[in-house]
Amino acid sequence: METRELRYFIAVAEELHFGRAAERLGIAQPPLSRAIQRLERRLGAKLLERTSRAVTLTEAGSVLLREGRAALDAVDAADRRTRRAALAAPGHPGLVLVTKAGATTELLSKLLDAYAAEPGAVAVDVLLCGPGEQERVLRDGRADVGLLHLPFDSIAGFDTEELRTETQVAVLPAGHPLTERAHLRMADVTALPGLPLPRWPRLDGTYPDGPGPEVRDHVQLLQLITLGRATAVLPESCRPHLGEGLVAVPVLDAPPVTTVIAWPPHSRSLALAGLIRVAVRL
Amino acid sequence: METRELRYFIAVAEELHFGRAAERLGIAQPPLSRAIQRLERRLGAKLLERTSRAVTLTEAGSVLLREGRAALDAVDAADRRTRRAALAAPGHPGLVLVTKAGATTELLSKLLDAYAAEPGAVAVDVLLCGPGEQERVLRDGRADVGLLHLPFDSIAGFDTEELRTETQVAVLPAGHPLTERAHLRMADVTALPGLPLPRWPRLDGTYPDGPGPEVRDHVQLLQLITLGRATAVLPESCRPHLGEGLVAVPVLDAPPVTTVIAWPPHSRSLALAGLIRVAVRL
DNA sequence: CGCGGCGATACCGCGCGGGTATCGTTCCAG
DNA sequence: CTGGAACGATACCCGCGCGGTATCGCCGCG
Numbered sequence: 001m002e003t004r005e006l007r008y009f010i011a012v013a014e015e016l017h018f019g020r021a022a023e024r025l026g027i028a029q030p031p032l033s034r035a036i037q038r039l040e041r042r043l044g045a046k047l048l049e050r051t052s053r054a055v056t057l058t059e060a061g062s063v064l065l066r067e068g069r070a071a072l073d074a075v076d077a078a079d080r081r082t083r084r085a086a087l088a089a090p091g092h093p094g095l096v097l098v099t100k101a102g103a104t105t106e107l108l109s110k111l112l113d114a115y116a117a118e119p120g121a122v123a124v125d126v127l128l129c130g131p132g133e134q135e136r137v138l139r140d141g142r143a144d145v146g147l148l149h150l151p152f153d154s155i156a157g158f159d160t161e162e163l164r165t166e167t168q169v170a171v172l173p174a175g176h177p178l179t180e181r182a183h184l185r186m187a188d189v190t191a192l193p194g195l196p197l198p199r200w201p202r203l204d205g206t207y208p209d210g211p212g213p214e215v216r217d218h219v220q221l222l223q224l225i226t227l228g229r230a231t232a233v234l235p236e237s238c239r240p241h242l243g244e245g246l247v248a249v250p251v252l253d254a255p256p257v258t259t260v261i262a263w264p265p266h267s268r269s270l271a272l273a274g275l276i277r278v279a280v281r282l
Numbered sequence: 283m284e285t286r287e288l289r290y291f292i293a294v295a296e297e298l299h300f301g302r303a304a305e306r307l308g309i310a311q312p313p314l315s316r317a318i319q320r321l322e323r324r325l326g327a328k329l330l331e332r333t334s335r336a337v338t339l340t341e342a343g344s345v346l347l348r349e350g351r352a353a354l355d356a357v358d359a360a361d362r363r364t365r366r367a368a369l370a371a372p373g374h375p376g377l378v379l380v381t382k383a384g385a386t387t388e389l390l391s392k393l394l395d396a397y398a399a400e401p402g403a404v405a406v407d408v409l410l411c412g413p414g415e416q417e418r419v420l421r422d423g424r425a426d427v428g429l430l431h432l433p434f435d436s437i438a439g440f441d442t443e444e445l446r447t448e449t450q451v452a453v454l455p456a457g458h459p460l461t462e463r464a465h466l467r468m469a470d471v472t473a474l475p476g477l478p479l480p481r482w483p484r485l486d487g488t489y490p491d492g493p494g495p496e497v498r499d500h501v502q503l504l505q506l507i508t509l510g511r512a513t514a515v516l517p518e519s520c521r522p523h524l525g526e527g528l529v530a531v532p533v534l535d536a537p538p539v540t541t542v543i544a545w546p547p548h549s550r551s552l553a554l555a556g557l558i559r560v561a562v563r564l
Numbered sequence: 565c566g567c568g569g570c571g572a573t574a575c576c577g578c579g580c581g582g583g584t585a586t587c588g589t590t591c592c593a594g
Numbered sequence: 595c596t597g598g599a600a601c602g603a604t605a606c607c608c609g610c611g612c613g614g615t616a617t618c619g620c621c622g623c624g
Contacts, residue, residue, distance in 0.1 A: 045368030086327030156547030265438030
């Protein structure tokens with residue numbers, strides 16, 4: 001199976017429409033039809049059920065969609081990591097670290113400082129991305145190592161080391177009655193009249209339905225809270241970044257947040273090993 | 283990057299010799315040379331250092347070798363799992379479970395029986411293979427799920443659930459002086475005069491150097507111990523299989539052995555989920 | 565019933581993958 | 595010092611596969 005065939009199949013499986021898939025791939029429709037037929041013949045498996053009105057995935061087709069995406073990610077990762085290894089000075093391949101935009105910068109900067117002080121440290125690029133994207137970025141080679149946050153991120157398929165665990169706090173506008181309390185419970189926070197929890201974008205950029213305002217990043221979020229339009233439950237390490245007008249109150253029954261350092265299991269370069277060693281010692 | 287290019291590069295990187303690599307690939311040497319050149323040009327990376335006497339990997343080349351193997355495994359996995367999904371009756375894709383040949387069959391048969399009794403259970407094929415091969419088999423799609431044994435097997439890159447932990451025992455020929463003891467320590471067992479620990483084959487089929495006899499499987503091993511030519515430290519679940527002439531003595535400081543059920547993190551078919559649920563409940 | 569949308573088929577050209585022959589370099593034997 | 599052997603690169607040729615355009619066959623709908 002060639003990667004081109006995989007890309008073609010995935011395009012069709014996602015669009016469920018040969019014409020649109022061909023357009024997305026930048027080729028004409030007939031070669032695409034033939035490529036899929038050839039792929040089906042070679043695999044000995046019917047991947048798509050087509051009538052002249054609709055295209056649907058078969059059982060085998062949905063298996064190939066899932067497995068094929070993972071395979072393409074792995075191929076892309078090989079490509080990207082090889083290019084990066086070639087760009088860097090010999091013996092000094094740079095590392096790319098990915099973390100959630102807006103997550104605590106304090107742990108990260110401590111890590112980067114400590115690692116930079118190590119003998120033989122290499123340049124570390126930091127890549128910030130939205131929630132849920134990090135796993136993808138780590139899998140397809142855009143990054144070599146990441147800081148993930150359990151239980152929000154999935155660490156399926158990565159090697160990890162736990163770095164630290166922290167409790168969560170409710171962030172409220174100053175002067176709100178609940179700020180008088182020493183601690184809260186989730187039930188106190190989830191249904192505050194006039195102070196809904198915000199809605200974060202899903203992976204495809206759309207927002208779930210609900211009462212809260214749509215937010216894209218933490219700056220937006222904190223501003224909305226200051227304005228008395230929302231509230232949020234965040235890891236306690238956000239405290240130093242809360243400016244005037246924001247108060248944090250511990251939420252006793254919010255799940256603890258664990259920060260882990262994660263990396264693809266087969267990539268064991270010296271530089272990466274060094275960074276991980278420093279992180280664990282922090 | 284096409285999978286053919288990857289296969290070609292990996293062959294050369296492993297043989298470090300264009301002629302032999304071409305032979306292995308079943309093509310002539312000149313097209314192989316050209317393919318590698320084109321790959322290097324497209325990646326913008328020098329992968330191999332060649333003189334007319336020797337071929338060596340560059341830094342970027344060894345990155346591509348490592349990442350490329352993982353990528354090819356993922357592509358092969360997509361291929362194999364799609365074929366299997368197509369063969370099975372619709373809605374009932376069979377599962378392939380891999381475990382170490384000679385490992386305890388008792389847990390496995392309990393698992394298979396319990397799962398077969400579930401509503402909606404699908405056929406489960408069992409694949410036995412040598413130590414260390416299971417991870418590969420699980421990664422390249424020959425199996426969907428496996429029983430691995432920590433700390434011997436690596437679970438890097440898989441999702442796992444622990445099934446049970448057991449202590450280890452020394453297996454000795456009946457009548458050996460140590461069989462009088464209620465328990466032993468590793469130091470007692472490792473340096474027994476005339477009773478060396480056996481040598482298992484490595485992944486490439488060769489054996490490490492040492493005094494012990496070469497063994498390929500557990501039948502061989504137990505026979506050698508019965509004959510008074512070797513000893514071994516095994517999980518205590520081996521006890522029911524020890525026939526006449528073999529005695530097991532607990533080894534207090536041997537590392538405990540944990541049996542885990544492991545599966546590739548992105549494969550979440552209904553059938554697999556059912557098997558895992560049954561395993562965890564056992 | 566005719567039109568439009570969609571996937572399949574027919575046919576064509578060219579570029580790429582693969583083959584054979586040969587070259588250039590380097591090491592080594594005599 | 596020199597000729598041969600080993601090895602990767604280059605030159606050149608062929609055929610197939612990939613991609614393109616034109617068109618067909620099927621089906622739902624106005």
